[in-house]
Amino acid sequence: MFELLLLLQGVVERGLIFSFVVASVYVASRLINFDNLAVEGAFGLGGALTALLICHGVNPWITLCVVLLAGALSGVLTGLLYTKLKLNKLMSGIVMTTGLFSITLKIAGSNMVLGDKQTIFNGLPILFASYQSLIILVLFSYVLCMVISWFLQTEVGYLLRAAGDTPQMLTNIGKNVDFYIIMGLTISNMLAAASGAFFVQYSGYFSIWGSVGVLIVGLAGMILAQTLSRHFGIALIVGSIVYQAILSLTFELQLDQNWNKLITAVLIVLLIVFNQSLHKKMD
Amino acid sequence: MKKNIMVIITILLCGIIYVAMQQNNQQQVHAKYTVGILQTASHPALDAVLQGFQVELQKLMGDEEIAFVVQNAQGSVSSAHTIAQQFHGSSKYDLFFTIATPAAQAMHAVEKKRPIMIAAVTDPVALGLVYPKSNICGVTDMIDVPAEVSMLHALVSDAKNIGLLYTVGETNSLILIDIMKKELIKLGLTPVDFAVGSEADMQAMVELACRKVDLLLAPTDNVVASTIPLITTITKKYKKPFIVSDNMLVTAGALASQGVDYKTSGEQAAYGAYQLLTQNKNVYEVGIEQTKSDKIFINEQIMKFLELSVPKEFVNRVELVS
Numbered sequence: 001m002f003e004l005l006l007l008l009q010g011v012v013e014r015g016l017i018f019s020f021v022v023a024s025v026y027v028a029s030r031l032i033n034f035d036n037l038a039v040e041g042a043f044g045l046g047g048a049l050t051a052l053l054i055c056h057g058v059n060p061w062i063t064l065c066v067v068l069l070a071g072a073l074s075g076v077l078t079g080l081l082y083t084k085l086k087l088n089k090l091m092s093g094i095v096m097t098t099g100l101f102s103i104t105l106k107i108a109g110s111n112m113v114l115g116d117k118q119t120i121f122n123g124l125p126i127l128f129a130s131y132q133s134l135i136i137l138v139l140f141s142y143v144l145c146m147v148i149s150w151f152l153q154t155e156v157g158y159l160l161r162a163a164g165d166t167p168q169m170l171t172n173i174g175k176n177v178d179f180y181i182i183m184g185l186t187i188s189n190m191l192a193a194a195s196g197a198f199f200v201q202y203s204g205y206f207s208i209w210g211s212v213g214v215l216i217v218g219l220a221g222m223i224l225a226q227t228l229s230r231h232f233g234i235a236l237i238v239g240s241i242v243y244q245a246i247l248s249l250t251f252e253l254q255l256d257q258n259w260n261k262l263i264t265a266v267l268i269v270l271l272i273v274f275n276q277s278l279h280k281k282m283d
Numbered sequence: 284m285k286k287n288i289m290v291i292i293t294i295l296l297c298g299i300i301y302v303a304m305q306q307n308n309q310q311q312v313h314a315k316y317t318v319g320i321l322q323t324a325s326h327p328a329l330d331a332v333l334q335g336f337q338v339e340l341q342k343l344m345g346d347e348e349i350a351f352v353v354q355n356a357q358g359s360v361s362s363a364h365t366i367a368q369q370f371h372g373s374s375k376y377d378l379f380f381t382i383a384t385p386a387a388q389a390m391h392a393v394e395k396k397r398p399i400m401i402a403a404v405t406d407p408v409a410l411g412l413v414y415p416k417s418n419i420c421g422v423t424d425m426i427d428v429p430a431e432v433s434m435l436h437a438l439v440s441d442a443k444n445i446g447l448l449y450t451v452g453e454t455n456s457l458i459l460i461d462i463m464k465k466e467l468i469k470l471g472l473t474p475v476d477f478a479v480g481s482e483a484d485m486q487a488m489v490e491l492a493c494r495k496v497d498l499l500l501a502p503t504d505n506v507v508a509s510t511i512p513l514i515t516t517i518t519k520k521y522k523k524p525f526i527v528s529d530n531m532l533v534t535a536g537a538l539a540s541q542g543v544d545y546k547t548s549g550e551q552a553a554y555g556a557y558q559l560l561t562q563n564k565n566v567y568e569v570g571i572e573q574t575k576s577d578k579i580f581i582n583e584q585i586m587k588f589l590e591l592s593v594p595k596e597f598v599n600r601v602e603l604v605s
Contacts, residue, residue, distance in 0.1 A: 251362075
C-alpha cells in the first residue's frame with residue numbers, strides 16, 4: 001500500500017508541474033485561439049535559465065522571477081512575429097522553438113546538474129522532508145489557478161478572450177487586437193517557462209532533451225480537462241494529473257513500450273470526439 | 284458533466300486496483316532477484332547494451348531465476364522520470380540498470396539507496412552521478428581517444444583535414460569532441476567542426492563535410508548512429524573514409540572503429556551486477572570502469588573500395604568485417 005502511495009505522489013507531483021504547461025496551452029489555444037507551438041521552446045528556456053542561475057548560487061525565488069521574465073519575453077517575440085512580421089500562427093511558434101533551442105544550448109549546454117544547490121523545493125523546514133515538493137507545487141498551482149481565474153474576470157481578461165472569439169468586436173470598440181494576442185502569448189510562454197523551471201528543480205538536472213514531447217503532455221492534459229469543464233480552473237490541474245496517471249498506468253501494465261505514443265495519440269482522438277459529442281448535446 | 288467525472292474516476296480506480304493487485308501478484312513470483320531496467324530510447328547501440336546485459340547476467344547466475352523488468356522512456360525525459368519513480372516506489376527490485384545518460388540521471392534523481400548500475404554514460408563524474416557515498420556504479424562508454432586517433436592516422440596517412448561529425452545537444456559527443464580535437468592537433472592534423480542540430484540536418488551537413496575535408500570522424504553520437512546508412516551512402520559517393528567510435532556501425536558502411544562495443548559494455552555491467560547481487564560487494568568495490576576496447580574493426584569492402592590497407596603494426600588487433 002505504501003508503494004502505491006509513493007507512486008501516486010509521483011503522479012500528482014508531475015501532474016502539478018505539467019499543469020502549468022496545460023494552462024499555457026489552454027491560454028493560447030482556447031482564449032486567444034492561437035495554437036502556440038513555442039511552448040516547448042519556452043519550457044526548455046525556463047529550465048536552462050533555472051539550471052544556470054541556481055548553479056551560480058542565485059536565490060531560487062529570484063531565479064524564478066528571471067525565468068518568468070524570460071518566458072514572457074519569448075512570448076512577446078512570438079507575438080511580434082505573428083502580428084508585425086505576419087508569419088502564420090504555427091510558423092511563429094515553430095520558428096520560436098527552433099531558435100530557442102540554440103539559445104537554450106548556449107545558456108546551459110546540453111546537460112547541467114544542480115547538485116545539492118538550494119532550490120524552491122528544499123527550502124521548507126525538514127519536518128515535511130518527503131512532501132516538500134508536493135506541498136509547494138500544490139500551493140503554486142492553486143495560486144496560479146486563482147490568479148488567472150481572477151484575471152479573466154477583469155476587463156482586460158474579457159478583452160483578451162474577445163481577441164480570440166470575436167476580434168471584429170474588439171476592432172469595432174477601438175481596441176488593438178494585436179496587443180491582446182501578444183498579451184495572451186506572453187502569459188502562455190511565461191507559464192511554460194515556469195513549468196520548465198519547476199521540472200528542472202524537481203528533477204535536479206537540466207537536459208536539452210527535457211522539453212521533447214512537452215507540448216503533447218500539455219495538449220492531452222487540456223483535452224482531458226475539457227471533458228470536465230470548458231472554463232479555466234482547477235479542471236486543468238486535474239486533467240494534467242489524470243494524464244500523468246494514464247501514462248504511469250501504461251508503464252505499470254508493462255505493455256510493449258513502443259506502443260506508448262500511439263496510446264497517447266488514440267487517447268487524444270477519442271477524448272476530442274467524446275468532447276465534441278458532449279458539447280453538441282449541451283448546445 | 285457529473286457523469287463524466289464519475290466515468291473518469293471509475294476508470295482511474297480500476298487502474299489503481301489493477302496495479303495494486305499486480306503488485307501483490309509479483310511479490311509471489313519465484314525469481315530470487317528482480318532487476319529494473321530503464322532504457323533511454325530505442326536505438327541499436329542501447330539495445331545491444333540491454334541484450335548483452337540480460338544474456339550475460341542470466342549466464343552468470345546459472346540456474347538461479349532472475350526477473351528483468353524492462354522499461355523504455357522512448358527518448359522522453361519526463362517519461363524516464365515517471366518510470367524511475369515507479370521503480371523507486373516498488374520494493375521488489377534489488378538492483379536498477381540504466382542505459383544512457385537521461386535514464387541514469389532520472390533514476391539517480393529519485394533512488395538514493397538501492398544500487399544503480401549504469402552503462403552507455405560517457406562521463407558520470409561530470410554529470411554528478413559519481414561522488415563519495417553515491418549509489419551508482421557501472422560501465423562508461425568513454426573511448427580510448429588517443430588510440431583511435433593514432434589508428435586513424437596510420438590507416439589513412441594522407442588525410443590532413445579531419446571533419447568531426449556530431450550533434451550539438453549530446454553531452455557524450457561534446458566531451459569526446461573536445462578530447463578528439465586536442466589529440467588531432469597533437470598529430471599535426473586540422474580538425475573541422477560539422478555539428479548538426481538534428482537528424483534532419485544530417486544529409487546537407489555530410490555533403491558539405493565530404494566536399495571540405497579528407498576524412499570524417501564521429502564520436503559515440505546517437506544521431507550519427509541513427510542516420511548511419513545515410514551518412515555512409517554519401518561518404519561512399521564522395522569516396523571519403525568515415526571513422527566511427529561505435530564498433531557496430533562498421534558493418535553499416537563506416538571504414539573503421541576503435542571504440543565502444545556496446546554489447547561488451549552490457550556484459551561488463553552484467554558482471555558488476557552479478558557481484559553486487561551475489562557476492563555481497565558494495566557499489567564502491569564494483570566502481571566505475573571503462574568499456575574494454577583494444578580491438579580495431581575495419582570494414583573490408585570499404586577498405587578495398589578506398590584502396591587502403593591494414594597497417595602492419597595493427598594486424599593482430601584488427602577484426603575484418605563486411
